[in-house]
Amino acid sequence: MNFQTEIPTSAVLGPALVGFALVALARHRRDAPGWRGAPLALRCTTALYAAAVASITFFPLWIYGGMYRNQAAWYGQIQPIPLLMADITMLPNVILFLPLGFLLPLLRPHTGLRGTAMASALISLSVEVLQMLQYIVLGNGRAVDVNDLIANTLGGLLGYGVLRVAHRSTAMRAVLEKAAPSARTVA
Template identity: 70%
Template sequence: MNFQTQIPTAAVLGPALAVFAVIAAVRRRGDAPGWRGGPLALRVLAAVYAAAVFSLTLFPLWIYGGDYRNAAPWISQIQPIPLLMADVTMIPNVIMFVPLGFLLPLLSPGLARGRTTALCALASLGIEITQLLQYIALGNGRSADVNDLVANTLGGLLGYAVLRAARRATAARAVLDRLSAAHGGA
């Protein structure tokens, strides 16, 4: 049986954001620490950012069957050698993870450069594995590329550096402190 179908982005991410909005409203109403003012705004920003990244990297979900299914072996969808095929297409991947490197230490104060970078690398690895699993299970054209992992991790590190630089400016530090869970938790 030949078929191809698409699960639209909004069909998955819309309800996920709606559930987050309900949880945020309940926690805010219940006066849960970190769910008011700046920390709530930061959490909302992080949720919208996560939805945007998922929208770019995992959606829409295309499902193929029969003759439409991609017949190349799954192992051929993995680019395991870093920087072998590096080019300017890595730049969007760097840019995409700059906000993550910036947001993580604000969401979890005390995260140092190494842990922030490691969490960015793990998030990127999760995306690449999910893309490979989509290829295997759904027969779509997704692939796993170590260059994406390198670029995303670099983007996270750059985001952390931007946050550190911003915290050196008094006015920016005051705004960041109001957003951070450590300073505006109530």
């Protein structure tokens, strides 16, 4: 049987964001620590960022069957040699993870450079593995590239660097400490 079906981004990420909003509202009403004012805004920003990353990396989700299914072997979709095909197309991956490196230490104040690098690499690896599983299970044509892993990790590190530079400004440090009261441990 030949078919192709699209699961739109809004069908998955819409309910996920509504679920987050309901949890945030409940915690806000219960006056839970970190769920009011600037810290709540930081959490909402992070949720929107995570949804944007998921939207870019996984959606729209196409499911192919029969003659529409990609017939190439799954292992042919893996680019395992670092920097062999490196070019300017790596830049969007760097930019994609830059906010992660900025937001993570604000959400988890004891996360330093090493923790940010590890989190960026693990999240990027998870994205690549899920894209490979989409290819295998759904036949949707996604490829896995070690350069994406490198670029995403670099983006996370650059975001951490931007946060460190922002902490040098008294005005920015005050804003960041208001959003994440224990963020002062980052700088």
